[in-house]
Amino acid sequence: MASSSGNDDDLTIPRAAINKMIKETLPNVRVANDARELVVNCCTEFIHLISSEANEICNKSEKKTISPEHVIQALESLGFGSYISEVKEVLQECKTVALKRRKASSRLENLGIPEEELLRQQQELFAKARQQQAELAQQEWLQMQQAAQQAQLAAASASASTQAGSSQDEEDDDDI
Amino acid sequence: MPSKKKKYNARFPPARIKKIMQTDEEIGKVAAAVPVIISRALELFLESLLKKACQVTQSRNAKTMTTSHLKQCIELEQQFDFLKDLVASVPDMQGDGEDNHVDGDKGPRRGRKPGSSGRKNGGTGSKGKDKKLSGTDSEQEDESEDTDTDGEEETPQLPPQASHPPAHFQSPPTPFIPFTSPLPLPPAPPGPSAADAEDEEDYDS
Numbered sequence: 603m604a605s606s607s608g609n610d611d612d613l614t615i616p617r618a619a620i621n622k623m624i625k626e627t628l629p630n631v632r633v634a635n636d637a638r639e640l641v642v643n644c645c646t647e648f649i650h651l652i653s654s655e656a657n658e659i660c661n662k663s664e665k666k667t668i669s670p671e672h673v674i675q676a677l678e679s680l681g682f683g684s685y686i687s688e689v690k691e692v693l694q695e696c697k698t699v700a701l702k703r704r705k706a707s708s709r710l711e712n713l714g715i716p717e718e719e720l721l722r723q724q725q726e727l728f729a730k731a732r733q734q735q736a737e738l739a740q741q742e743w744l745q746m747q748q749a750a751q752q753a754q755l756a757a758a759s760a761s762a763s764t765q766a767g768s769s770q771d772e773e774d775d776d777d778i
Numbered sequence: 779m780p781s782k783k784k785k786y787n788a789r790f791p792p793a794r795i796k797k798i799m800q801t802d803e804e805i806g807k808v809a810a811a812v813p814v815i816i817s818r819a820l821e822l823f824l825e826s827l828l829k830k831a832c833q834v835t836q837s838r839n840a841k842t843m844t845t846s847h848l849k850q851c852i853e854l855e856q857q858f859d860f861l862k863d864l865v866a867s868v869p870d871m872q873g874d875g876e877d878n879h880v881d882g883d884k885g886p887r888r889g890r891k892p893g894s895s896g897r898k899n900g901g902t903g904s905k906g907k908d909k910k911l912s913g914t915d916s917e918q919e920d921e922s923e924d925t926d927t928d929g930e931e932e933t934p935q936l937p938p939q940a941s942h943p944p945a946h947f948q949s950p951p952t953p954f955i956p957f958t959s960p961l962p963l964p965p966a967p968p969g970p971s972a973a974d975a976e977d978e979e980d981y982d983s
Contacts, residue, residue, distance in 0.1 A: 612794070646798060696814050
């Protein structure tokens with residue numbers, strides 16, 4: 603059985619993460635490149651080991667989904683019990699984060715304006731714009747009316763002055 | 779552990795870990811938190827493996843950790859028995875007088891559990907592990923928001939057209955003539971003005 607198969611990039615832990623881990627754990631030690639590759643394969647083996655054990659525990663409990671509890675039991679039975687306390691801390695953080703996400707999403711629904719309100723405001727703005735346009739048209743109409751009135755007044759006054767001139771001529775004729 | 783980092787952000791990508799898990803066809807649905815806690819367990823495992831391998835490197839007075847140091851570390855620690863098959867082909871260190879105690883049985887992929895060998899009898903898992911990807915989905919919560927879009931459209935009535943203002947009203951004539959000489963409307967008919975003039979004539983006579 604080829605135990606070192608599955609070296610596809612998608613099926614191993616990223617090399618950058620391994621290098622970072624080595625740098626943080628052994629800051630003053632040089633590690634050969636093939637040793638780094640071997641560490642990557644050790645990670646894959648570890649994941650398969652824990653997964654298979656957790657899967658068997660899951661099957662015995664007649665469940666269909668591998669749960670964190672199954673993983674913790676797998677660590678215990680495989681001799682990695684010293685990891686369990688820190689693993690449980692991470693599990694608690696996962697639950698806390700999930701809970702906060704739910705609260706945050708509901709909070710966003712409350713704080714944010716719902717879509718119906720947004721549509722209503724949009725239509726109100728459209729209505730105001732139409733009303734303003736109508737008012738502007740009405741004002742223009744009124745201004746034209748006033749201009750027409752002034753024009754008529756001017757024409758009337760011109761005609762009146764012409765008639766006054768005619769009447770003066772007639773008076774002169776009567777005196778003679 | 780001396781370096782305890784409580785960052786929630788997992789060091790190793792959980793999606794990748796889940797994909798590696800499900801290369802085993804027997805692995806079905808996995809809860810969302812499982813890859814995250816396996817990532818943490820993997821950190822602790824690597825920390826232990828690297829530190830113990832480093833002890834082997836230092837005990838050999840070497841400056842660079844090699845695969846041979848990893849192999850010896852794996853052989854010495856019972857916790858790492860499951861890795862013996864993986865490192866079986868790694869050459870032993872030069873000048874090492876110790877005998878090779880690698881277990882020649884390569885049938886089972888994983889090493890025996892420490893202190894117990896009844897797992898094989900109890901488990902119902904077959905050893906045929908294919909590398910094909912499993913198509914099952916994780917049982918993750920779907921947080922899609924169900925938004926009801928009610929298209930209530932309010933079309934306000936346009937204001938009624940302004941009625942024609944009242945007709946011409948009487949006012950004293952103003953001598954001032956506006957600048958807008960071209961008239962948009964036709965000039966008023968001279969009829970009423972003539973009638974006014976005749977009235978004045980009646981007063982005079």
